[in-house]
Amino acid sequence: MKIFKFISLFFLFVSTLFADVKLYLPSHTLVKNEAFIFVLEAYGNDITFPNISLIDGQIVQEVASSNSTNIINGNITKQIKKTYSFYPTKDFILPSFETIIDGKSYKTNEEKISIQKALKTQSNFFDFSIKTNKNDLYIGENFILTMTFKYKKDIDILDLSFDKPNFENFWYKQIDNSKKYEDGDFTVFEIKFLMFALKEGDRKIEPLGINAKIMDNNSYSIFSSTRNKKIYSNxxxxxxxxxxxxxxxIGEFDINASVDKQTVKKGEAVSFKLSIKGKGNIDDIHDIKIPIDEVTIYENKPIIKTQISNDEYLGGWEKVFSIIANKSFTIPSVKIDYFDKTLSKTISKQTNSFDIQILDEEIKKDVVLEKATKKIIPEEDTKEIIKVIEKTSTLDRVIFFFLGIVFSLLIISLYFYVITSKRKKQEDKPLVKKVKESKTKDELLKTLAVYLKIDTKLDLLIFQLEKTQDINSLKKEIIKTLKELKL
Structure with a gap:
């Protein structure tokens, strides 16, 4: 028994000789807005890694993990490697990390990391530039940003991926009219974004980056080799x-209002429609209320429809109110104010007001006429007339009943026809199609990487995708989220 204990202690002692933890850094410098990636690698039997969630106030993601078993001089040890990533915004100190291996503490050294500003890549083979149609703007004013990447046709590019744009202080949306064309000896990619300024002052868009995987024709190896090239814009x-x-x-807008009728009976609804059309930041129109005393108002949510035409952001805003009252009232005029940059002044426009008259006399007249009719009909004739009316009324009810059934069936059939037609006509957007066509995790990640930080839910799905090998379980959820975001 003592021999077995001795052997166990001996192997435990030998295994600790191989226990260790290592920190791998790609570099001690990093270009601003790029991900900083580092690796912790530990050797041993019982390994407990540190919980790394924040560094310098930034969220850290574990992007990869691998396990292997090594046999060194007959001793079996585990090797666990974890890869982490986060986006630093300034120079920082990478802290010391403590890892517990076989009951013993191992610590890495602190490392100082410097952040450098990206500079436009100067090359005879590549060019990446960004330009805009406006540089002097007002808050809320839209403009078009164009990304243009071109490379020599004789360069064998295996893969291209755009870094996620960092448009801080700007709201943006990619326009679905990307172009690819030839320009002399170059192949050109062009992507456009609709942009809105959010904050006043001197603002900038930092250089954007592209990752290119290129076939290395200068390699002397008999095997094909590739190299990665990072290309920056201005x-x-x-x-x-x-x-x-x-x-x-800010822009140019028109406002209009209408009612379906201006004379109604007591308790009958009046439909009031308010619409605003024009070009500019129409999405920023505040919700509009109608201040009328002693009435009941039901209102729908505003419907906003927009489009981009000739680099202009056009759209319409529409809201419908149903108003019910017991006495006459007035729908007041509605006013909007906007800044016209061309005229350099504030413009006010308003709708007409509407006087709504509530009637209750018609109902009383009907009752009086009915009573008068009954009085002038002779008593003998009254019985006979009542019989005829009763028969006719029953027949009418039967007819109306069957007509109601037929009409309901027609409405239901029309409803399902419209729904089915819409489903048949509805087509997936290019991004959703591309996600559906992706067959591997790498293809899917390259497609979605540029959309990081657009939506928290989408970010979470992308990070889950990086950790799993079964992409089919996540593809449906990603497609559903992209449709909800209308990307």
Whole structure:
């Protein structure tokens, strides 16, 4: 028994000789807005890694993990490697990490990491540039940003991936009209974004990056080899000015209002429609209320429809109110104020007001006529007439009953026809199609990487995708989320 204990202690002692933890860094410098990636690698039998969730106030993600078993001089040890990633914003100290291996503490050293500004790549084979149609803007004013990447046709590019754009202080949306064309000896990719300025002052868009995997034709190996090339664009500078006080719209707008009727019976609803059309930041129109005393108002949520035409952001805003009252009332005029940049002044436009008259006399007249009719009919004839009316009424009810059934069936059939037609006509957007066509995890990650930080739910799904090998279980949820975000 003592021999077995001795052997166990001996192997435990020998295994600790091979226990260790290592920290791997790609570099001690990092380009601003790029991900900083580091690796912790531990050897031993019983390994407990540190919980790394925040570094310098930034969220850290564990992006990869691997396990292997090594046999060294007859001793079996585990090797666990974990890869972490986060986006630092300034110079920072990577802290010391403590890992417990076989009951003993091992610590890495602190490392100082410097953040450098990206500079536009100068090359005879590549060019990546960003440009805009406006640099002097007002808050809320839209503009078009164009990304243009071109490379020599004779370069064998195996893969291209755009870094997620960092459009801080700007709201943005990619426009679905990407182009690929030939320009002399170059192949050109062009992508456009609709942008809105959010904050005043001197603002900039930092250089954007592209990752290219290129076939290395200078390699002397008999086997094909590749190399990765990072290509940066120029930066853009903007002068953002604030709008006049209490104004949040900029562009050109028209406002209109209408009612379905202006004379109604007591308790009958009046439909009031309010619509605003024009070009500019129409999404920023505040919800509009109708201030009328002693009435009941039911209102729908505003419907906003937009489009981009000739680099202009056009759209319409529409809201419908149902108003019920017991006495006459007035729907007041509705006013909007917006800043016209062309005229350099604030414009006010308003609708007409509507006087609504409530009637209750018609109902009383019907009752009086009915009573008068009964009085002038002779008593003998009354019985006979009542019989005829009763028969006719029963027949009418039967007819109306069957007509009601037929009409209901027609309405139901029409409803399902419209729904079915819409489903047949509805087509997936290019991004959803691309996700559906992706067959491997790498293809899916390359497709979705540029959409990081657009939506928290989408970010979580992308990080889950990086950790799993079964992409089919996540594809449906990703497609559903992309449809909800209308990407």
């Amino acid at each position: 930066e853009l500078n903007f002068n953002i000015k604030s709008l006049p006080a209490n104004i949040n719209l």
